[in-house]
Amino acid sequence: MPNPFHDSIRAVEWSNGALKLLDQRALPRQREHLVIEDTAGTAQAIKDMVVRGAPAIGITAAYGVVLAARACYARSPATWKQDIETDLELLARSRPTAVNLFWALERMRRHAATLGGDPYPALLAEAQRIHEEDIAANRRMGEMGAELIQSPGAVLTHCNTGSLATGGYGTALGVIRAAYAAGRVSQVFADETRPWLQGARLTAWELVEDRIPVTLLCEGAAAHLLKQGGVRWVIVGADRIAANGDTANKIGTYSLAILARHHGVKFMVVAPTSTVDMTLAGGDQIPIEIRADSEVLTHAGHPVAAQGAQAWNPAFDVAPAELIDAIVTERGVILSPTPEKMAVMMGRQD
Numbered sequence: 001m002p003n004p005f006h007d008s009i010r011a012v013e014w015s016n017g018a019l020k021l022l023d024q025r026a027l028p029r030q031r032e033h034l035v036i037e038d039t040a041g042t043a044q045a046i047k048d049m050v051v052r053g054a055p056a057i058g059i060t061a062a063y064g065v066v067l068a069a070r071a072c073y074a075r076s077p078a079t080w081k082q083d084i085e086t087d088l089e090l091l092a093r094s095r096p097t098a099v100n101l102f103w104a105l106e107r108m109r110r111h112a113a114t115l116g117g118d119p120y121p122a123l124l125a126e127a128q129r130i131h132e133e134d135i136a137a138n139r140r141m142g143e144m145g146a147e148l149i150q151s152p153g154a155v156l157t158h159c160n161t162g163s164l165a166t167g168g169y170g171t172a173l174g175v176i177r178a179a180y181a182a183g184r185v186s187q188v189f190a191d192e193t194r195p196w197l198q199g200a201r202l203t204a205w206e207l208v209e210d211r212i213p214v215t216l217l218c219e220g221a222a223a224h225l226l227k228q229g230g231v232r233w234v235i236v237g238a239d240r241i242a243a244n245g246d247t248a249n250k251i252g253t254y255s256l257a258i259l260a261r262h263h264g265v266k267f268m269v270v271a272p273t274s275t276v277d278m279t280l281a282g283g284d285q286i287p288i289e290i291r292a293d294s295e296v297l298t299h300a301g302h303p304v305a306a307q308g309a310q311a312w313n314p315a316f317d318v319a320p321a322e323l324i325d326a327i328v329t330e331r332g333v334i335l336s337p338t339p340e341k342m343a344v345m346m347g348r349q350d
C-alpha cells in the first residue's frame, strides 16, 4: 500500500541495546548499517558523516549519552554522573555548527541529573522521546510549510533535509513531501550539493525510494533555473538559526537566498526549534565548520584537482534574515523574520 506520507526511511535506530546507523557514506550504492555500542564510536560516526543533518546528529548524540551512561554506571555506580562528562565532551567536539547536537546533549545531561539508580532505562526513554518529538515536529512543519505554497509549481531544495537528516520525514523535505501529497508541487529540483553530494546521493535516493520524482542540477545551474520562472519556492533546512533569524545551512544556501530574492522567488527555511540558538544575536556568531580540503580535491578516493592545488572547504554559510521570506518551526510560521518575531515564537509552548 502506498505510504500517504511518502516516508519509508529511517537513518537512526535503537536496536537490541545498540545504536544502528544507516551508513550515509555508502548511499546510494549500498544500504549498509553500522552497529555502535560506545560513545567514541558515536562521536566518530558523526564526525565521519555516517550520520549527518542537524536533527539526526542531535538524536544520535542523545543515544550516544545512553551508551555512555550504561558503560559508566557498569564501571562505577557511585560516580557515573561525573564520569559521563568526558563522553559528553567527546560528543560535543564531533561537529561544531548544528546546534541540535548541543541542545540534545544538554537535555540528556539535565535528565541524567534527576536520576538515581541505574540510569539506562530512563535515559533511553528520554533519547527515544527526543527522536519521536523530532518526527512529530517534522510532520507539523510539513503541513504548515505546505500551506505556504499557494499556487502549484516547482520547488528547489539544497543538501539533504529528509528522513536521512532527521528522526524521520524531514524538515524542508518534509514540507516538500506534504506539498507533493497535497498536489502543490509539480516538480522537485535538487542541487547536487558539492562536495559531499548530499543532494545527488541522498535527497535523490530518498525521493526516488518514496516515489517522488526529482530532477538534479549542479548548484551552478540554480541561477539559470530560477531565471526561467516556474520555481515558486526555494526550500531549505538549517543547522543553526540565530535570535534574529539569520540561518546557517549547507554551503551554497546563502547564494540560493540571494538568487531567490533577485529572481522574485520565495525562500523558506524549515527547522525545529531545537535548531534555534537564542544565545546568538546574529549569524556572524555561528561557528562554521571547515572540513578537510581532501573532500574538495578528491572524489571517492580519486583526485579530481590538479596536484598541488589547495582547497577551502567551509561546510556551511549563513543566509541573512532579510533574504528569508518564511521560517517554519513546529511552533509556527514567521514571515520576514525579525528578532522580535523570533522571541515571540520561541516563547510559545508546543
Ligand code: MRU
Binding pocket: 052, 053, 054, 055, 098, 158, 159, 160, 161, 162, 165, 166, 170, 171, 172, 198, 236, 237, 238, 239, 249, 250, 251, 315
Ligand atoms: O554537512 P551535513 O550533511 O550535516 O549538512 C546538513 C545540512 O546542511 C542540512 O541542510 C541541515 O542539517 C538541515 S537537515 C534537516
